[in-house]
Amino acid sequence: MNDKFNKTGKIALILLAAGLLLMILSFAADSKRAFFNYLLMFVYIISIGVGSLSIVAMDYMTDAIWSTPFRRIAEFFSASIVLLPLLAVPLIFGMNSLYEWMHEDAVLNDPVIAHKSAYLNSTFFIIRLFLYILIWMIFYFLITGNSQKQDKTKEFKYFKKNIKLSMAFGPVLFFTLTFAAIDLMMSLLPHWYSTIYGVYYFAGSAVGALALWSFTSALLTEKKLLHPDIKPNLFHSMGTLFFAMIVFWAYIAFSQYLLIWYGDIPEETIWIHVRMQNGWQYLSAASIFIQFLIPFLVLMPGASKSNLKVLKYTGIFMLAAHYLDLYWLVMPGLKRGFIFGWNETGFILFMVGFFIMVFKYKASKVSITPIEDPKLEHGLAVKLYPDISID
Amino acid sequence: MFKKIKNKISEVNRDMGIDSRSREVYGVTALFETPDEIMYAAGETVKAGYEKFDVNTPYPVHGMDDVMKLKRTKLGYATFIFGSLGTITALVMIWFMSGFDYKNLIGGKPFFSVTPSIPIAFELTVLLGAVFTIIFTLFIFNKLPKINHPLMDTDYMKRVSSDKYGVVILAEDKKFDVAKVKAFFESIGGKDVTIVYEFQYDELSARKAIFNPKFIMLMIAAAIVTAGITYVSLNVMLNYQPFNWMQRQFKVNAQTENKFYSDSRGMREPVSGTVSRNWKNYYTQGSPDSSLIQLSNPLPVNKQTLELGKQKFETFCSPCHGYYARGDSRLNGQFPNPPTLLSDKVMNWKDGNIYFVIVNGQNIMPSYAKQTSDDERWAIIHYIRALQRAQNAKDTDFPADTTAVKK
Numbered sequence: 001m002n003d004k005f006n007k008t009g010k011i012a013l014i015l016l017a018a019g020l021l022l023m024i025l026s027f028a029a030d031s032k033r034a035f036f037n038y039l040l041m042f043v044y045i046i047s048i049g050v051g052s053l054s055i056v057a058m059d060y061m062t063d064a065i066w067s068t069p070f071r072r073i074a075e076f077f078s079a080s081i082v083l084l085p086l087l088a089v090p091l092i093f094g095m096n097s098l099y100e101w102m103h104e105d106a107v108l109n110d111p112v113i114a115h116k117s118a119y120l121n122s123t124f125f126i127i128r129l130f131l132y133i134l135i136w137m138i139f140y141f142l143i144t145g146n147s148q149k150q151d152k153t154k155e156f157k158y159f160k161k162n163i164k165l166s167m168a169f170g171p172v173l174f175f176t177l178t179f180a181a182i183d184l185m186m187s188l189l190p191h192w193y194s195t196i197y198g199v200y201y202f203a204g205s206a207v208g209a210l211a212l213w214s215f216t217s218a219l220l221t222e223k224k225l226l227h228p229d230i231k232p233n234l235f236h237s238m239g240t241l242f243f244a245m246i247v248f249w250a251y252i253a254f255s256q257y258l259l260i261w262y263g264d265i266p267e268e269t270i271w272i273h274v275r276m277q278n279g280w281q282y283l284s285a286a287s288i289f290i291q292f293l294i295p296f297l298v299l300m301p302g303a304s305k306s307n308l309k310v311l312k313y314t315g316i317f318m319l320a321a322h323y324l325d326l327y328w329l330v331m332p333g334l335k336r337g338f339i340f341g342w343n344e345t346g347f348i349l350f351m352v353g354f355f356i357m358v359f360k361y362k363a364s365k366v367s368i369t370p371i372e373d374p375k376l377e378h379g380l381a382v383k384l385y386p387d388i389s390i391d
Numbered sequence: 392m393f394k395k396i397k398n399k400i401s402e403v404n405r406d407m408g409i410d411s412r413s414r415e416v417y418g419v420t421a422l423f424e425t426p427d428e429i430m431y432a433a434g435e436t437v438k439a440g441y442e443k444f445d446v447n448t449p450y451p452v453h454g455m456d457d458v459m460k461l462k463r464t465k466l467g468y469a470t471f472i473f474g475s476l477g478t479i480t481a482l483v484m485i486w487f488m489s490g491f492d493y494k495n496l497i498g499g500k501p502f503f504s505v506t507p508s509i510p511i512a513f514e515l516t517v518l519l520g521a522v523f524t525i526i527f528t529l530f531i532f533n534k535l536p537k538i539n540h541p542l543m544d545t546d547y548m549k550r551v552s553s554d555k556y557g558v559v560i561l562a563e564d565k566k567f568d569v570a571k572v573k574a575f576f577e578s579i580g581g582k583d584v585t586i587v588y589e590f591q592y593d594e595l596s597a598r599k600a601i602f603n604p605k606f607i608m609l610m611i612a613a614a615i616v617t618a619g620i621t622y623v624s625l626n627v628m629l630n631y632q633p634f635n636w637m638q639r640q641f642k643v644n645a646q647t648e649n650k651f652y653s654d655s656r657g658m659r660e661p662v663s664g665t666v667s668r669n670w671k672n673y674y675t676q677g678s679p680d681s682s683l684i685q686l687s688n689p690l691p692v693n694k695q696t697l698e699l700g701k702q703k704f705e706t707f708c709s710p711c712h713g714y715y716a717r718g719d720s721r722l723n724g725q726f727p728n729p730p731t732l733l734s735d736k737v738m739n740w741k742d743g744n745i746y747f748v749i750v751n752g753q754n755i756m757p758s759y760a761k762q763t764s765d766d767e768r769w770a771i772i773h774y775i776r777a778l779q780r781a782q783n784a785k786d787t788d789f790p791a792d793t794t795a796v797k798k
Contacts, residue, residue: 261506
């Protein structure tokens, strides 16, 4: 297994180095824009890491058998949580250029920001940020640790422990991810608030994590690097969940928009208003197609949900769509209209290299199939539709 | 009791000719004992080259689709078409109702807009996708309104719907031959191999009864009469006016259409960049403390102001507080008594506090913000002050010459 990933490791290193170089250039050229990009990268990595951990928790919590042969892939990607404290450090230096509520004159002159300053202040912000990361890390180490221990000890108690841990992770995930979304992104516009914002971010994270998961699973199955007994019809449930989460995201996004549209209160519409001018309106309109209609129609037929090629390309497409979604959330805070240039590319390259590197590092240490999992045998025997051969 | 009813039903069925079967073969059936046997039997039937056959089991047997070599169902496409039809229906319906036929201005929103139509479009998509798919596919594939099926009311169907598993090979199959099929079933271990005959459709004329031209004409006539009566009674007779007593007025009501303007809206927005002159934003609404501190009476005390204050006080305040603000109106004696405005409490109030009570109301006193303008409120306050002073007059209040007269 180790040798097979060597080539990808090299590619990842090149991507990381190129990304890092471009990032430094970007910081030198325009530090404010670079910090916004950095925030975007940070929330993207959170969404993939925590989203992947929620897939692992979903596998245990719902006693799902179809996902067990692929669960390790999600476990590997959730390892990016471990690097979050390191990635959070540059963010703390950029807080001043990111958040309006950091400026003393804003707090003094703006009664709304002054009113919120008990919550939105730098000390409490940093404490909260590291608290969320700590909570996620604890759950990451406990859940994946138990999963790996089971490989060695072949004991059933770790499986049972993980079911309980996953059930505890559910509510914890919703609270931490909601507050993380409010802190990191919603406070970019400190006057504005939306109660569905956390759910919106969670829905996007679920789409992103499922996209990366199904893309990697389909790719590795095609390259025959996973368990030899995996057949394409196993993917049907994965495709269905992916499809469901895309619809869920659209549902949440529309719910937020509809209520703001109907209420028509200036303090709420300002957020939409910013995204309806200066070039943002094109991305707003395109996101209906990119994030909902195209993947909705592609994944709707039953056959395409268990088609490896469709899953692979839809996965890549939705990863990009998820990037655009977060771009749409974060970058209007820069107040410069729609911009996309070389400044952004470095962060994207770094992110791609980062995920490949995390996956490669974990895959070189841990078996890619949870061999001793009691559900694995049932999972491999799942049969939903007439067999479709890989070739 | 039940037996009696059952016998009666079969008697009626026999009279109606439902039990009578023709000599035309529908198919040959065989029963099997276990799910494994039926899987084997279905596989063997496919291997023997029969294409038109069916398997009946008391519950869904997993993997049967594979063994029977069934293709994936096409039901999804029907649902997709009907669902899309639902989306289009909803959008066209909402456009026709609120954007074309009955324009009604609601909350300053456009007459037709896609955003609020999406929940309705979604609901109709689900409704039509589910209901129409079922209704239409039932008619097409189950050949409704056929009221019976050759397999119904046979011993075979009674067994396969309780504890046995059965295969039926249909007569429409190319390789069908009664003797060969019987031999084939016995060779794979089938029990109770029987021939099922078709119904005599001439006698069983349920299909004909529904498509009878007379029946169809009757239904159409009934529909026209019902619809006509409904229309006349609800839309014509209810709106019939024996006397036109100002019920029809040629004025623009709130939220109605007006062709005079290009956007057909009766309600107009103020000209952009202008504000209403007699309207002031009241920032201290709901916080008495800040209104005490921030508000002071801007009007000068003169005859004009006091006359305005008197007029408005007697219109709005005097019904409860009385003409002299003593709280002695005709409401006195009811609980709670309207308070006097001459008490020490109100005398010591600042003007801002009275203003606050006029705008927000207090206890059971409602808000008078809608009835009074900003200036009128301040004029009322001046008049209240005048009343207070008049009722507690001191010698020094009188002009010098009147004091002399009094003495």
